[in-house]
Amino acid sequence: MATADQVKMLEAANKCLAKxxxxxxxxLWHMGKVYVFESxxxxxxxxxxxxxxxCKARAKMPFEEDEKEFMKELFEASWWGGLYKxxxxxxxxxxxxxxxxxxxxxxxxxxxxxxxxxxDTMDALKAYxxxxxxxxxxxxxxxxxxxDTLFLQSEFARKLRSGxxxxxxGSLLEDGVLIAEQSNTRLKFADHRFxxxxxxxxxxxxxxxxxxxxxxxxxxxxxxxxEENKRHITHLPLGHKELNLPDGLSxxxxxxxxxxxxxxVASWDEWWK
Numbered sequence: 001m002a003t004a005d006q007v008k009m010l011e012a013a014n015k016c017l018a019k020x021x022x023x024x025x026x027x028l029w030h031m032g033k034v035y036v037f038e039s040x041x042x043x044x045x046x047x048x049x050x051x052x053x054x055c056k057a058r059a060k061m062p063f064e065e066d067e068k069e070f071m072k073e074l075f076e077a078s079w080w081g082g083l084y085k086x087x088x089x090x091x092x093x094x095x096x097x098x099x100x101x102x103x104x105x106x107x108x109x110x111x112x113x114x115x116x117x118x119x120d121t122m123d124a125l126k127a128y129x130x131x132x133x134x135x136x137x138x139x140x141x142x143x144x145x146x147x148d149t150l151f152l153q154s155e156f157a158r159k160l161r162s163g164x165x166x167x168x169x170g171s172l173l174e175d176g177v178l179i180a181e182q183s184n185t186r187l188k189f190a191d192h193r194f195x196x197x198x199x200x201x202x203x204x205x206x207x208x209x210x211x212x213x214x215x216x217x218x219x220x221x222x223x224x225x226x227e228e229n230k231r232h233i234t235h236l237p238l239g240h241k242e243l244n245l246p247d248g249l250s251x252x253x254x255x256x257x258x259x260x261x262x263x264x265v266a267s268w269d270e271w272w273k
Contacts, residue, residue, distance in 0.1 A: 016055040021048050023066045028077035035081075035239040043241050050245060057252035058222055068258050072098045074245070075259070078236065085237070090189035093217050093264060098253070102260035109268040111190055112213050116181050117160070117170025121146055121196050122211065124156040124172075126272060129200055129207065145197040147176025191215050191264075209270050218261035222248030 024030060030042035053067055063071075078094035081087070089111045096105050112118045128151050129141040144151060151157050152174070160172035170181035180192040191213070200209045220232040232247035253259035 016052065016059055016061060019048070019052040019055050021045075021052050023049060023064075023070050025066075025070075027070060027074045028080060031077055031081065031236075031238055031243075034241055034243075038240055043238065043243070046243055050243065050249070054246050054249045057246075057249045060252075060255075063256050063258075068256065071249075071253055072258055081236070087186055087189045089186065089191075093190060096262060096264075097217060097250075097259045100260065100262055102262050104263045104265065107190070107264050107266050109211075109266040111187050112194075112196075112266050113268055115170065115184055115187050116168070117172065117178050118196060118213075120160055120169070121172060121178055122198075124154075124160055125151065125196070125198055126207070126209075127156045128154050129198075129209075133202060133207075141200055143197070143199050145176065146172065146178060146195050152176055191217075205273060207272050209272065210267060211270065212265065212267040214263060214265045216261060217264055218254075219247040219251040221251045222246070 024045050027046060030039075030046050033039040033042040034046070049070060053063070053071065056063060056067070075094045075098045079091040081091060089107045092105070092107060096103075125144060125146070129144070131154075132141045157172060161174065164171050166179065167182045170184075171179045173179060176195060177193050178196055180187045180194075182188055182192075194213050194215045197212045197214070198209050199212075200207050202208075219234075220228075223229055229246065229248060234245040234247060234250065236243040236245055250259070254261060
């Protein structure tokens, strides 16, 4: 007699089989048709394929080789799309997810340096460092991070957590995570949540700082909370349409050997007074 878990798995499998579609080759070609020619046929084909594979991922079912190849090519296609749309960092990260074997990677620091919330947090950290140095406090400012407890309690950090337009300015959360301004699509698609760290030394009346953002490129697995799942979706812009790629499906790729999470780093140096 089948157990409750076996019955549940069988029901999930039958549900997925009902959504079965022919897996299209060359998703980049179909994405191009949607973007350039506004092809509803190609969009439906991509969308239905993603929904079918989402169903299999939720049920923890194995993927066929053509299904694995589709998901890999979908992430590789984002590299070309990123170059075309000016989101080169997002494209580079997406491609590395399926081809980088989990190795660390460096990305262009400009994507962070030009961000409103990054620049404002840099100013806040510099003001905090200056206060520590001028007060000759015993606490070292050599190495700090945006989640430093005393920094977060300071007046400088508090200004970054209230009265801000998140869409245009971004925000600093209570735990020290920076949320990228949503209008900055280049950064939003590359990395919209991250910590900022700084290593500083003082020479006479000047400071020398090395700023760094180090993030893990990964995705949230499916949750039993559907509202939570709805908040974790990657929206791939295709002209007049968006292809919705659930984070849970992207994360499942690491479980079936198609992708590997990895760390990406950006750093830059600065002299300041």
